[in-house]
Amino acid sequence: MNKFFNIWTLIFTILTIPFVFAVGWNIDFSFFGLNVPGEEFEYADLSFNISAGIIFILGVLKASKKWAGINITRQKKRFVFLSNISRSRLKRVILYNILEMSFHLIFAFFFIVVMETAVFVGLVFVLLFLENLINTLFGVLKQTYSIGITSKAIIFVDRDVKAIYFKGLKKISKHQQTIYFEYVNDLVLHVPTNLIPQEREDEFLETLQRIVDPNKVFYTGF
Numbered sequence: 001m002n003k004f005f006n007i008w009t010l011i012f013t014i015l016t017i018p019f020v021f022a023v024g025w026n027i028d029f030s031f032f033g034l035n036v037p038g039e040e041f042e043y044a045d046l047s048f049n050i051s052a053g054i055i056f057i058l059g060v061l062k063a064s065k066k067w068a069g070i071n072i073t074r075q076k077k078r079f080v081f082l083s084n085i086s087r088s089r090l091k092r093v094i095l096y097n098i099l100e101m102s103f104h105l106i107f108a109f110f111f112i113v114v115m116e117t118a119v120f121v122g123l124v125f126v127l128l129f130l131e132n133l134i135n136t137l138f139g140v141l142k143q144t145y146s147i148g149i150t151s152k153a154i155i156f157v158d159r160d161v162k163a164i165y166f167k168g169l170k171k172i173s174k175h176q177q178t179i180y181f182e183y184v185n186d187l188v189l190h191v192p193t194n195l196i197p198q199e200r201e202d203e204f205l206e207t208l209q210r211i212v213d214p215n216k217v218f219y220t221g222f
Contacts, residue, residue: 002160005062006100009055009128013107013121016051019044020115044117052120059128066135069161073146081207082148085158086197090145093158097136104129147195149207156195164189166212174205174221 023044076082085093104125111122139145139158147156154164164181171182174193181189196204205222 002062005058009058012051012054012058016048016118016121019047020111020118020121023117048118048121051118052124055121056124056127059124059131063131063135065161066157066159069155069157070135070138070144072155073144073148073157078150079148080150080211081204082146083197083200083204084143085145085147085156085195089158089195090140093145094136094140096159097132101129101132101136104132147191147204149204149211151211154191154208156191158195164191166217169212169217171218171220172208172212172222173219179208 072078073082084090108122108125108129111118111125113122145158147154149155152166156162168183168185169181170184171180173180173182177193179191179193181191183189193201209219209222
């Protein structure tokens with residue numbers, strides 16, 4: 001989920017940059033048959049506003065999924081097992097969030113300060129930065145980055161939100177630091193065990209085997 005939104009945000013940002021240079025530096029160029037006559041390009045504001053709108057919508061969709069996941073893990077009564085993510089995983093999440101926020105600031109600086117022709121695009125990146133910062137602080141200080149088991153699924157929330165449902169499972173296998181979930185439709189999902197604090201890994205596995213009946217689902221590697 002996180003990768004999907006990041007890729008599309010980057011694509012629309014890259015597509016916007018040539019127009020910004022053309023209008024800001026008064027350079028004529030053609031883009032897929034569209035002639036852009038530098039600063040005389042009559043659709044400049046419309047193009048930049050559309051880009052800002054699309055990037056904003058992608059950011060809102062991404063943020064809503066992250067906050068919805070955090071809201072679910074705060075409902076502790078729904079879980080038969082719930083734990084904060086491991087310290088090593090938390091450090092990795094913080095690192096990736098810092099890198100992502102750095103790109104937000106770089107793009108914001110570029111669109112607002114360097115090329116003033118697309119200020120709204122830059123302001124959108126400021127909003128994305130602030131949301132990511134708040135989410136990171138909330139996740140770390142309130143300890144809402146979690147992994148849990150309900151009666152229907154495994155849910156984990158950090159940079160991403162993922163649910164692995166038990167319905168339709170035919171096999172659960174553990175290999176090294178990964179648990180694989182194979183479904184009757186041949187779909188395969190996985191959970192890295194380094195998400196779970198080492199001292200609670202056995203409890204997680206025992207809870208999983210208690211919730212998902214070994215008489216109905218084949219276990220291997222446990």
